[in-house]
Amino acid sequence: MAVTAIQSTNALNELYNSLSTSKINTDNGNAFDNLLNSAIQMYKEADAYQNAAEESEMNFALGYSTSTHDLGIAQQKANISLQYTTRVTNKAIEAYKELMQIQI
DSSP states (O other), X not given: OHHHHHXXXXXXXXXXXXXXXXXXXXXXXXXXHHHHHHHHHHHHHHHHHHHHHHHHHHHHHHTSOOOHHHHHHXXXXXXXXXXXXXXXXXXXXXXXXXXXXXXX
Protein backbone atom coordinates (compact mmCIF):
# COMPACT_ATOMS: atom_id res chain seq x y z
CA MET A 1 0.00 0.00 0.00
CA ALA A 2 2.68 2.49 0.93
CA VAL A 3 4.50 1.83 -2.34
CA THR A 4 1.42 2.56 -4.46
CA ALA A 5 0.70 5.68 -2.42
CA ILE A 6 4.25 6.88 -2.99
CA GLN A 7 3.97 6.09 -6.70
CA SER A 8 0.69 8.04 -6.94
CA THR A 9 2.22 10.96 -5.06
CA ASN A 10 5.30 10.91 -7.29
CA ALA A 11 3.08 10.94 -10.38
CA LEU A 12 1.16 13.94 -9.04
CA ASN A 13 4.39 15.75 -8.14
CA GLU A 14 5.82 15.12 -11.61
CA LEU A 15 2.63 16.44 -13.16
CA TYR A 16 2.71 19.55 -10.98
CA ASN A 17 6.36 20.19 -11.88
CA SER A 18 5.70 19.74 -15.58
CA LEU A 19 2.74 22.12 -15.47
CA SER A 20 4.48 24.76 -13.41
CA THR A 21 7.78 24.77 -15.30
CA SER A 22 6.60 24.37 -18.87
CA LYS A 23 5.06 26.91 -21.18
CA ILE A 24 1.45 26.45 -22.15
CA ASN A 25 1.37 24.06 -25.08
CA THR A 26 -0.46 21.00 -26.28
CA ASP A 27 1.54 18.70 -23.96
CA ASN A 28 -0.37 20.08 -20.98
CA GLY A 29 -3.51 18.41 -22.33
CA ASN A 30 -1.68 15.14 -21.90
CA ALA A 31 -0.63 16.21 -18.42
CA PHE A 32 -4.28 16.61 -17.41
CA ASP A 33 -5.03 13.17 -18.85
CA ASN A 34 -2.18 11.74 -16.79
CA LEU A 35 -3.55 13.41 -13.65
CA LEU A 36 -7.04 12.12 -14.32
CA ASN A 37 -5.78 8.60 -15.01
CA SER A 38 -3.69 8.69 -11.84
CA ALA A 39 -6.74 9.72 -9.81
CA ILE A 40 -8.87 6.99 -11.35
CA GLN A 41 -6.16 4.43 -10.62
CA MET A 42 -5.97 5.64 -7.02
CA TYR A 43 -9.73 5.11 -6.58
CA LYS A 44 -9.49 1.65 -8.14
CA GLU A 45 -6.68 0.68 -5.76
CA ALA A 46 -8.64 1.91 -2.75
CA ASP A 47 -11.67 -0.05 -3.92
CA ALA A 48 -9.56 -3.19 -4.40
CA TYR A 49 -8.21 -2.89 -0.84
CA GLN A 50 -11.74 -2.43 0.49
CA ASN A 51 -12.93 -5.52 -1.40
CA ALA A 52 -9.97 -7.55 -0.12
CA ALA A 53 -10.73 -6.50 3.46
CA GLU A 54 -14.38 -7.50 3.08
CA GLU A 55 -13.34 -10.85 1.61
CA SER A 56 -10.93 -11.42 4.51
CA GLU A 57 -13.70 -10.62 6.97
CA MET A 58 -16.05 -13.09 5.30
CA ASN A 59 -13.40 -15.81 5.22
CA PHE A 60 -12.67 -15.25 8.90
CA ALA A 61 -16.37 -15.22 9.82
CA LEU A 62 -17.01 -18.44 7.89
CA GLY A 63 -14.01 -20.15 9.46
CA TYR A 64 -12.00 -20.50 6.24
CA SER A 65 -9.24 -18.40 7.79
CA THR A 66 -8.18 -18.36 11.42
CA SER A 67 -5.44 -15.75 11.13
CA THR A 68 -6.46 -12.58 12.91
CA HIS A 69 -3.21 -11.03 11.72
CA ASP A 70 -4.13 -11.38 8.05
CA LEU A 71 -7.56 -9.95 8.79
CA GLY A 72 -6.08 -6.99 10.66
CA ILE A 73 -3.55 -6.32 7.93
CA ALA A 74 -6.22 -6.34 5.21
CA GLN A 75 -8.40 -3.99 7.26
CA GLN A 76 -5.50 -1.65 7.97
CA LYS A 77 -4.50 -1.51 4.28
CA ALA A 78 -8.09 -0.65 3.35
CA ASN A 79 -8.28 2.00 6.06
CA ILE A 80 -5.00 3.67 5.09
CA SER A 81 -5.90 3.57 1.41
CA LEU A 82 -9.27 5.18 2.08
CA GLN A 83 -7.73 7.90 4.26
CA TYR A 84 -5.08 8.66 1.64
CA THR A 85 -7.63 8.80 -1.18
CA THR A 86 -9.90 11.06 0.88
CA ARG A 87 -7.08 13.47 1.70
CA VAL A 88 -5.90 13.69 -1.91
CA THR A 89 -9.48 14.26 -3.07
CA ASN A 90 -10.01 16.99 -0.48
CA LYS A 91 -6.78 18.73 -1.54
CA ALA A 92 -7.82 18.55 -5.20
CA ILE A 93 -11.21 20.07 -4.39
CA GLU A 94 -9.51 22.74 -2.30
CA ALA A 95 -7.19 23.59 -5.20
CA TYR A 96 -10.12 23.71 -7.62
CA LYS A 97 -12.02 26.11 -5.34
CA GLU A 98 -8.93 28.29 -5.06
CA LEU A 99 -8.59 28.40 -8.85
CA MET A 100 -12.26 29.36 -9.19
CA GLN A 101 -11.69 32.35 -6.89
CA ILE A 102 -8.91 33.76 -9.04
CA GLN A 103 -10.06 36.79 -10.98
CA ILE A 104 -8.39 37.68 -14.21
